[in-house]
Amino acid sequence: MWIVAEQIAAYAQLKRLSPQTVARWQAWAEPDRAALWELVQALQLGENHLRDFLDWCEEIALRDGSTVAAFLARPELRRPLTAQLGRNDKLKAVKDALRKLRYPRLSQLEEELRLAVKALDLGGRVQVSFPPSLEGEDVTVTITARNTKELDEHVTRVRQRLEDGAIQRLFALLDQV
Amino acid sequence: MKRYQPEEILIERGEENTPVVRRTLDHLPDTPVRIVEPGWEREAPPRDGTDSFAAGKRRLLFTRQRSTFLEHCPAGTSGLVCCNYLVVSLISNCPMDCSYCFLQEYLANNPLLKVFTNVEDLMSEVAKAVDRQPWRQFRIGTGELSDSLALDPLLGFSGDLVPFFAARKNVLLEFKTKSDRIEELLKHDPKDRVVVSWSLTPPAIADTEEHGTASFAERLHAAQRVQAAGYKVGFHFDPLIEYPHWEEGYRDTITQVFSAVDPRRVAWVSLGSLRMTPALRAIARRRFPQTRLLSGEQILCDDGKWRTFQALRVKMYRTITAWLKEAAPQAPQYMCMETTPVWEKVFGHAPSCDKDVARMLTQPNLVAS
Ligand code: SF4
Numbered sequence: 001m002w003i004v005a006e007q008i009a010a011y012a013q014l015k016r017l018s019p020q021t022v023a024r025w026q027a028w029a030e031p032d033r034a035a036l037w038e039l040v041q042a043l044q045l046g047e048n049h050l051r052d053f054l055d056w057c058e059e060i061a062l063r064d065g066s067t068v069a070a071f072l073a074r075p076e077l078r079r080p081l082t083a084q085l086g087r088n089d090k091l092k093a094v095k096d097a098l099r100k101l102r103y104p105r106l107s108q109l110e111e112e113l114r115l116a117v118k119a120l121d122l123g124g125r126v127q128v129s130f131p132p133s134l135e136g137e138d139v140t141v142t143i144t145a146r147n148t149k150e151l152d153e154h155v156t157r158v159r160q161r162l163e164d165g166a167i168q169r170l171f172a173l174l175d176q177v
Numbered sequence: 178m179k180r181y182q183p184e185e186i187l188i189e190r191g192e193e194n195t196p197v198v199r200r201t202l203d204h205l206p207d208t209p210v211r212i213v214e215p216g217w218e219r220e221a222p223p224r225d226g227t228d229s230f231a232a233g234k235r236r237l238l239f240t241r242q243r244s245t246f247l248e249h250c251p252a253g254t255s256g257l258v259c260c261n262y263l264v265v266s267l268i269s270n271c272p273m274d275c276s277y278c279f280l281q282e283y284l285a286n287n288p289l290l291k292v293f294t295n296v297e298d299l300m301s302e303v304a305k306a307v308d309r310q311p312w313r314q315f316r317i318g319t320g321e322l323s324d325s326l327a328l329d330p331l332l333g334f335s336g337d338l339v340p341f342f343a344a345r346k347n348v349l350l351e352f353k354t355k356s357d358r359i360e361e362l363l364k365h366d367p368k369d370r371v372v373v374s375w376s377l378t379p380p381a382i383a384d385t386e387e388h389g390t391a392s393f394a395e396r397l398h399a400a401q402r403v404q405a406a407g408y409k410v411g412f413h414f415d416p417l418i419e420y421p422h423w424e425e426g427y428r429d430t431i432t433q434v435f436s437a438v439d440p441r442r443v444a445w446v447s448l449g450s451l452r453m454t455p456a457l458r459a460i461a462r463r464r465f466p467q468t469r470l471l472s473g474e475q476i477l478c479d480d481g482k483w484r485t486f487q488a489l490r491v492k493m494y495r496t497i498t499a500w501l502k503e504a505a506p507q508a509p510q511y512m513c514m515e516t517t518p519v520w521e522k523v524f525g526h527a528p529s530c531d532k533d534v535a536r537m538l539t540q541p542n543l544v545a546s
Pocket of ligand 1: 270271272273274275277278279280322323324355390
């Protein structure tokens with residue numbers, strides 16, 4: 001038990017973690033502390049990422065009545081650790097997977113919107129984006145063109161999607177959980 | 178609910194003989210009393226212990242309000258629909274301790290339970306404002322920096338305020354509470370000018386997150402009694418909390434409320450999503466490590482507060498407003514601290530200006546008692 005606590009303390013010194021963050025982590029039950037330690041070590045988390053991990057882990061555990069160790073063992077969180085990826089890509093993959101657990105309905109809606117945009121088939125030079133965390137109604141359509149002919153083609157395609165109702169469905173989807 | 182028992186009563190020099198101090202000392206003859214100099218609390222050393230906010234609630238200070246009492250409700254942030262509500266605070270801090278309470282952050286540096294002794298100044302300020310504009314309808318609430326009624330058996334402020342407001346035709350006074358302390362109210366005739374409103378969450382939330390408050394059943398019983406005594410009643414589903422099985426929880430709550438009170442005599446019902454600043458979340462996490470409130474799907478919004486993400490929030494509002502419409506068709510509904518687009522999604526329209534909401538809430542919509 002002391003080994004993890006000491007390893008955390010040494011890591012905290014190395015990464016200059018705040019005493020509050022470390023105290024919070026150290027207050028966890030031993031198996032939970034150790035499960036997160038494994039991730040932290042593999043991903044070399046700094047203060048800000050670690051704080052997000054602590055928040056999300058505690059919130060998921062309380063919501064589901066489970067333990068941190070139990071859900072951190074899930075394959076979608078383990079897989080990126082052994083994949084042939086750089087540290088930043090691993091971090092992104094693990095953080096995305098943890099966010100999906102923490103925000104299941106928001107993540108699902110984001111995924112549905114992503115698929116709906118893909119189905120519009122507007123080509124790579126027309127981007128459709130949504131407000132961060134889907135808070136608000138602004139859907140941003142960005143068209144990039146090298147000349148008027150290209151611009152006309154993109155606009156025509158957007159107009160077709162408006163006429164066949166696909167874009168309206170996209171707006172409606174923003175409200176559907 | 179449990180009776181409030183301070184550890185110490187502090188009285189600012191010169192306020193010893195004010196009516197509210199006399200009434201309190203009569204009720205708490207055995208509580209230690211100390212006379213302090215004006216401004217004492219600014220220099221008072223913080224109490225030892227890990228939870229200075231909870232400790233502060235147990236020290237009752239009587240002082241004078243030296244600035245104005247009457248203010249605009251701070252919820253009227255730009256970008257959000259405002260209902261033109263005014264607030265007066267005779268008390269700062271609350272004997273109860275909800276895990277989401279914004280006072281934990283707002284009063285973090287000054288957590289004493291403060292009572293202002295100069296209620297007559299409050300009344301003369303209000304009289305000046307409302308009597309000068311007899312054509313305008315005002316709504317004024319006392320529940321901004323404290324619960325309006327939890328301390329009423331001690332302080333007896335309702336005995337000053339109810340007759341004062343009952344005598345005025347163009348103003349509604351709102352007492353907002355999570356208590357069942359209504360005995361004082363029952364001694365007065367509100368003449369239809371006083372609304373007693375309860376903040377409600379389903380019992381599963383009230384029991385675990387609203388520490389020291391009256392239970393759901395106690396609040397409901399109190400609402401029945403004040404309604405029978407001629408008061409208008411109101412309900413605030415604020416904070417609206419997303420938790421597993423929120424649909425059943427809120428459905429049951431609404432059914433029980435409107436079978437206990439006469440829905441035709443409900444002045445208003447409001448809804449407002451749980452909203453917390455990052456600092457308040459950190460405080461709640463520290464003070465209530467077992468709270469489940471922070472586990473909902475909340476995200477940081479443009480006004481710097483965390484709320485349930487919009488699509489889910491809108492779903493909750495739509496679901497609950499539909500049930501409310503069914504249970505109390507005449508009761509005006511409004512939302513607190515929401516944007517115009519969210520109003521449009523929920524009610525199909527947004528008020529063109531804040532006066533619209535205010536007008537809807539002050540119209541005589543109620544059947545005679
Ligand atoms: S009753 Fe209101 S003022 Fe009192 S602790 Fe709860 S939220 Fe805060």
